[in-house]
Amino acid sequence: MPTSEKDAIISGLGISRIGRRTGIPALELTIESCQQAVADAGLTMDQLDGLTSLGDTPPAQARQALGIDARYHGGGFDTGGLLSPVMSAFMAVASGRARHVLVYRTVQMMGGEYVPDDGEGEPGEGMDSLKRVMVDIDEMLAANAFSAVNWLAMHCRRHMAMYGTTKEQLGWLAVSSRTKAALNPLAVYRDPITLDDYLGARPISTPFGLLDCDVPVDGSIAVVVSHADYANDGPNPPVRVEAIGGTPGLGGWFHRPDYPKMASIDAANEMWSRTDLRPADIDVAELYDGFTFLTLAWLEALGICGEGEGGAFLEGGSRIALDGQLPLNTYGGQLSAGRMHGYWVLHEACLQLRGQAGGRQVGGRPEVAVVSVGGGPIAGCVLLTR
Numbered sequence: 001m002p003t004s005e006k007d008a009i010i011s012g013l014g015i016s017r018i019g020r021r022t023g024i025p026a027l028e029l030t031i032e033s034c035q036q037a038v039a040d041a042g043l044t045m046d047q048l049d050g051l052t053s054l055g056d057t058p059p060a061q062a063r064q065a066l067g068i069d070a071r072y073h074g075g076g077f078d079t080g081g082l083l084s085p086v087m088s089a090f091m092a093v094a095s096g097r098a099r100h101v102l103v104y105r106t107v108q109m110m111g112g113e114y115v116p117d118d119g120e121g122e123p124g125e126g127m128d129s130l131k132r133v134m135v136d137i138d139e140m141l142a143a144n145a146f147s148a149v150n151w152l153a154m155h156c157r158r159h160m161a162m163y164g165t166t167k168e169q170l171g172w173l174a175v176s177s178r179t180k181a182a183l184n185p186l187a188v189y190r191d192p193i194t195l196d197d198y199l200g201a202r203p204i205s206t207p208f209g210l211l212d213c214d215v216p217v218d219g220s221i222a223v224v225v226s227h228a229d230y231a232n233d234g235p236n237p238p239v240r241v242e243a244i245g246g247t248p249g250l251g252g253w254f255h256r257p258d259y260p261k262m263a264s265i266d267a268a269n270e271m272w273s274r275t276d277l278r279p280a281d282i283d284v285a286e287l288y289d290g291f292t293f294l295t296l297a298w299l300e301a302l303g304i305c306g307e308g309e310g311g312a313f314l315e316g317g318s319r320i321a322l323d324g325q326l327p328l329n330t331y332g333g334q335l336s337a338g339r340m341h342g343y344w345v346l347h348e349a350c351l352q353l354r355g356q357a358g359g360r361q362v363g364g365r366p367e368v369a370v371v372s373v374g375g376g377p378i379a380g381c382v383l384l385t386r
Contacts, residue, residue, distance in 0.1 A: 005087070005274070007094035009231050010350050011240040012041025012224030012385070018186045018338050020109060021348060022218040029220035030057040034066055037222035042235040043100055050092060050101030052085040052339070057106045057220075060285070072098035079246035080267075080380030082342040082373045087244045087380065089225035101225045105343040109216035131325075134377065149213060149291065151253050151376060153205040155260040156293040160207065162260070163308030167207050169315045170292040171198040173328075174211045174335050176317040177289070181332025183360040184225035188217055189336045212292045217338030221347050239350045242368070242383040245271025248379030263379040264294075264301035264372065271381050272303070279303040283366035285326055285354050286345035289333040294375040302370060302381070318370045327352075327362045342373030353386040 014037030050072030089101035182189035201209035247266035296310035320328035348370040
């Protein structure tokens with residue numbers, strides 16, 4: 001029988017303190033989230049046989065600090081972007097290479113970086129893969145487009161020209177995210193904002209202003225990925241993996257023939273090809289919001305709304321509210337809670353499926369959640385069930 005992600009579950013969750021310019025060492029944050037995740041899974045460190053990560057705290061350092069003797073160090077699914085370590089862990093437990101794998105992401109806003117893991121916490125094959133999909137980076141730098149905010153602003157302006165998407169429509173995502181962040185005690189920005197606040201925010205790269213951009217933070221998030229046969233043995237409800245999708249990022253940032261579409265559409269197509277579930281089955285969505293437009297693009301890529309209809313879907317904020325048609329970024333998103341490079345969306349989706357999200361819990365306890373991470377030529381998505 002071929003290896004399938006359906007043979008994996010997420011059995012444990014952990015999250016450290018989250019803050020801005022905390023000065024807390026990355027290793028300390030990593031230990032916080034990892035110890036919490038392992039305890040949440042009902043395991044001890046000596047029961048783990050896998051550990052993998054991205055950046056800031058090298059896995060070799062974390063293994064030593066936590067006392068983990070891991071035979072699995074990552075690898076196996078390298079097209080999921082920032083979610084590749086998690087997706088690789090799914091396949092590792094499904095194939096019998098490991099039984100319980102600890103996956104963490106630690107970030108620091110001052111001096112933090114994204115370092116794809118080659119299995120020993122050093123830049124290796126993961127970094128080579130990243131360079132391969134960034135094939136047009138030299139062209140963008142030559143045009144004085146030095147940052148992802150510039151690159152995504154180009155996509156957004158093209159979408160506006162083609163479909164009539166407005167800045168006000170993007171603003172409803174920022175306003176709604178802040179409303180939900182007020183219910184999340186770990187979110188760094190919890191004071192409400194209005195659409196006028198959003199429109200009046202400092203310009204960054206047209207059409208984006210400050211409130212279109214995610215919030216850098218210090219923090220760490222960890223999950224334990226286990227084989228599905230552990231589902232009834234842990235202390236918390238298991239979160240089941242239904243399908244995953246990634247992409248090699250063909251076309252780079254702007255050489256796609258269907259520009260302004262991005263790799264997100266390819267990742268979504270792969271995910272849907274691995275399940276009988278459909279977009280209408282999704283109860284809650286935790287979609288990457290490094291910039292507001294990325295979330296809009298994911299709504300369309302996943303088939304939650306039609307091509308060019310993302311702006312109208314967000315408008316007014318009612319469809320994406322906690323009691324709306326599709327509760328979206330229920331913890332406040334990277335726009336208000338903090339930029340954890342896609343791992344907070346995963347953590348939140350699991351909490352929602354467990355029914356453990358506290359004051360921001362979606363009513364009726366969701367059955368199906370979708371998680372997406374990335375943009376441009378780098379994208380991955382996961383469909384989870386309870």
